[in-house]
Amino acid sequence: MSPLPQSTPSISRSLADIARQIKALFDEVDQVAREDFSRPVSTDVRVSGFSLTEPLNVLLNQVRARLVEKAETARLQQDALDELSKSRDEIENLRSLSAAIALAQTRDEIVELLRSTIRDKVIPFGGSALYQGSEELGFTLTGAWDTTEADAREIDRQKTAGFLQWVIRAHTTIAMPAEGKYPTAVYVPMNAGNQVIGILLLLTPRAVDEFTQSDQERVQMLCSQAAVALENARLVDQVLQMKQYNENILISLTSGLLAVDLDGRVTTLNPSGLSILNMAAPDILGRQLSEVPRLDSFARLLSDTISTGQDRRNIELELNFGEHRQILGVSASPILADQDRVIGALGIFTDLTPIKTLELQVRRSDRLAVVGQLAAGAAHEIRNPLSAIRGNIQLLNRKLQKLPEAEPLLVKTKSIIEEVDRINRIVAGMMDMSKDGALQxxxxxxxxxxxxxxxxxxxxxxxxxxxxxxxxxxxxxxxxxxxxxxxxxxxxxxxxxxxxxxxxxxxxxxxxxxxxxxxxxxxxxxxxxxxxxxxxxxxxxxxxxxxxxxxxxxxxxxxxxxxxxxxxxxxxxxxxxxxxxxxxxxxxxxxxxxxxxxxxxxxxxxxxxxxxxx
CATH class of the missing domain: 3.30.565.10 (Histidine kinase-like ATPase, C-terminal domain)
Known part of the structure; x- marks a missing residue:
């Protein structure tokens, strides 16, 4: 082993050299951490002939392990953030679609919102079609959008291929190969609860294998949201149709129909009723019936119906207004909620005045017929004795005129002649009443x-x-x-x-x-x-x-x-x-x-x- 240098300047230079080599080494490690942990790192560090490779390798392996651990944690965190962002986007899409659907009034508006959301947020598509119905009664094509002639042929082909039944049974979104301009047909069931109420068909330029599980889930989620809106719209439409149907019944009734609540306030009166009573709607609707002029007897009848809960049938009410009289035929019934709770009363009425007038005319005609029969049988029998009486009185009258003292008797004979003439006039009138000859x-x-x-x-x-x-x-x-x-x-x-x-x-x-x-x-x-x-x-x-x-x-x-x-x-x-x-x-x-x-x-x-x- 070589001896260490002894002088201080030499040591300083050596340490500086080591620091530069270690910095270069860590720069390379940092680059590797960003790019590829598998690439080897050169750790040959020498100082004045001495090798530091082995201790540095130990240090670098520790650093590498720590960096790998941190990088994996960062990747997992990023994946979680990406998933959270996607979920947030899907929630936002649902929220936006729900808010827009809440303002929609018709099926076409709801479907258009659904189509635009899918096209903008999930997958592109061209032509589309909607089938509506039920699993029990089957499905029919109720709308098609942005379809070319080729799209229409493909939609028809898809229908006849039996894919609708497949989707209905599966209750899930299915992507199938298509022919023509668009390679894929996507069927999305519109589930409202446990029922399939519709199927949305989308023709998309994506290949079948490009339609991912995530795409399927997102499209299914949007369609389910729209399905609830469509079902609600259908129910609202049914209610409106029933309301219109009931209004048409009220308008078409030739009889009057009047309803009051428990307070006797008029809630309903149909046009025929207004006409029969000769009233305008503001004069009676919303008012206490007992406070409406002429209708106090009607109000008492409905009040009794509410208090007793019993029907009243074929009641005749006489309404007097001014010098005129009107007769109504009324039948009243309690209005029930929950089958036994009285919440008001209903009166159905007709104007009997023309019928009563006709009955009066019939009675008059009957009396005239009786008079005619009397006249036909008795007129001749009465006129013959009257002629004899009048003739004899006239003869007596002439003889009395010759007697001065008979003046009081002349007054009486004149009175008898006048009364006989009056009887003759009555008989003549009876004869006129009994005429039955043909009119000229x-x-x-x-x-x-x-x-x-x-x-x-x-x-x-x-x-x-x-x-x-x-x-x-x-x-x-x-x-x-x-x-x-x-x-x-x-x-x-x-x-x-x-x-x-x-x-x-x-x-x-x-x-x-x-x-x-x-x-x-x-x-x-x-x-x-x-x-x-x-x-x-x-x-x-x-x-x-x-x-x-x-x-x-x-x-x-x-x-x-x-x-x-x-x-x-x-x-x-x-x-x-x-x-x-x-x-x-x-x-x-x-x-x-x-x-x-x-x-x-x-x-x-x-x-x-x-x-x-x-």
């Missing part, structure tokens, strides 16, 4: 009929100081009537009106065209006076045989009017206000086009003045 119909203008009758009564009206005014629509269609019978109708109406009015009164006769029922044309005549009016309790009896409020009336005039109008398939109604007057409305069917030729018209120079009397 002719096509005429109703304006001519009402004017002609005006000529007849014009003098009487002027004498009484009562006005007679006509407001006539000259464009009216003709009517087919028995001229003599129809003149009797208006003669009776004019005479009754004159008797009801005092000086300065006025009778207004108005004609117009109207539509009744299912678009049938009618001619309408209003005969309105300004007389004393008819008490409401008498209005319903006005057409009844023998009903009269006049001391000298027979009670048959309006009955005859009613019979004649009905024989012409028309209608007559009356409205009256005590102290203001009475209006009779006569409706007659318009003559069909091409029917019998019109009757001759009165020359214009012979028509009465539009206003007569004063």
């Amino acid at each position: 119909l002719a096509r005429v203008s109703i304006n001519k009929v009402v004017r002609d009758v005006g000529y007849i009564v014009e003098g009487n009206y002027k004498e009484a100081g009562v006005g007679l005014e006509f407001v006539l629509d000259e464009l009216l269609p003709d009517v087919q009537v028995d001229m003599a019978e129809m003149k009797q109708v208006f003669l009776n109406l004019y005479q009754n009106a004159l008797q009801a009015m005092s000086t300065n009164g006025k009778l207004m006769v108005t004609t117009s065209r109207t539509v009744v029922g299912e678009g049938k044309d009618f001619v309408q005549v209003l005969v309105a006076d300004t007389g004393a009016g008819i008490d409401e309790k008498h209005v319903e009896k006005i057409f009844a045989p023998f009903f009269t409020t006049k001391s000298d009336g027979t009670g048959l005039g309006l009955s005859i009017v009613h019979r004649i109008v009905e024989e012409h398939k028309g209608r007559i109604t009356v409205e009256s206000v005590v102290g203001k007057g009475t209006t009779f409305k006569v409706l007659l069917p318009a003559a069909p086009a091409g029917s019998a030729p019109p009757a001759p018209q009165v020359p214009a120079s012979q028509t009465p003045a539009e206003t007569a009397g004063g």
Whole structure:
């Protein structure tokens, strides 16, 4: 072994040389640690002929082992960071998709969000298609996007190849070789819970072996999220459809439907109900039914239904408003929740007023028929004795006139003759009621009929100081009537009106065209006076045989009017206000086009003045 140098400068130079060689050695070790731990490191370090290789090798092996351990730890940490970053990205993708889907309204919007997320975040693809349905009923193609003609053929080929059933059974994403522009078809089941509700088909330029397990998991996760949204959208759509269906039922009902809650507040009233009650929705919806004018009886019925929990069937309610009366037929039922908890009441109602009016007309017709039968059987038997009585009284009257002291008896015989004449008039009216002959119909203008009758009564009206005014629509269609019978109708109406009015009164006769029922044309005549009016309790009896409020009336005039109008398939109604007057409305069917030729018209120079009397 060579001796060590003795001088201090020599030692300093040697130490400096050793330091440079060790630094170079560690630089090389550091480079190896960054590149490749398997590459050998030169450790031949010499100082003034002395070799330090062996001790340095021991040191370097220790350093190398420590560096390897640190590098492996760093790699594992980086892998964990990469995995965490990927998971964070996937969570962010799901969060972004969920937020966007929450704002989506339709299936197409949801699918478009899903497609754009997959394309931007997972794998590129071209054409795509969606199959929807159920495992029990099968799946059908409900949409295709960005597809060329070749894509459409490939989608159809994939469907017929039976891959859909494979995916449904597997409940997992499957990548299959495809033909044409895109080499791979990716099937992604859309799982909502344990059910497959759809399958998304993606045509991607990636090869099958490039579609990694990670890609599969990420696509599956996104599709499952979209599946829940699609199922929710389907359920919401079902609810909306059911709501619309129920609304259509309410709109289509010809009967009224009214619902109240436990507080008696109106929650539902369909359009027919609004029409029957002649109300606007803001006037009743949301209000206490008991506070709505005219509907207090309806409110009591529904309140009883809620308190008892029992159905009420075929109840007739009378609603009075002003001078008008409306009759409703109502059936009420409690509204139940959980099968036994009452949460409100439902009333279904119809307007019975037309039916009740018709029933009244039928009863009138029945009474008229009875009167007709009585008249047919008794008129001749009554008139013959009356003729004998009148003749004998007249003979007695002439003889009494020759006796000065018989003046009081003459008063009595005159009274008997007057009463016999009154009975004769009643019998004549009964004979008119029993007429059953065929009508002699002719096509005429109703304006001519009402004017002609005006000529007849014009003098009487002027004498009484009562006005007679006509407001006539000259464009009216003709009517087919028995001229003599129809003149009797208006003669009776004019005479009754004159008797009801005092000086300065006025009778207004108005004609117009109207539509009744299912678009049938009618001619309408209003005969309105300004007389004393008819008490409401008498209005319903006005057409009844023998009903009269006049001391000298027979009670048959309006009955005859009613019979004649009905024989012409028309209608007559009356409205009256005590102290203001009475209006009779006569409706007659318009003559069909091409029917019998019109009757001759009165020359214009012979028509009465539009206003007569004063």
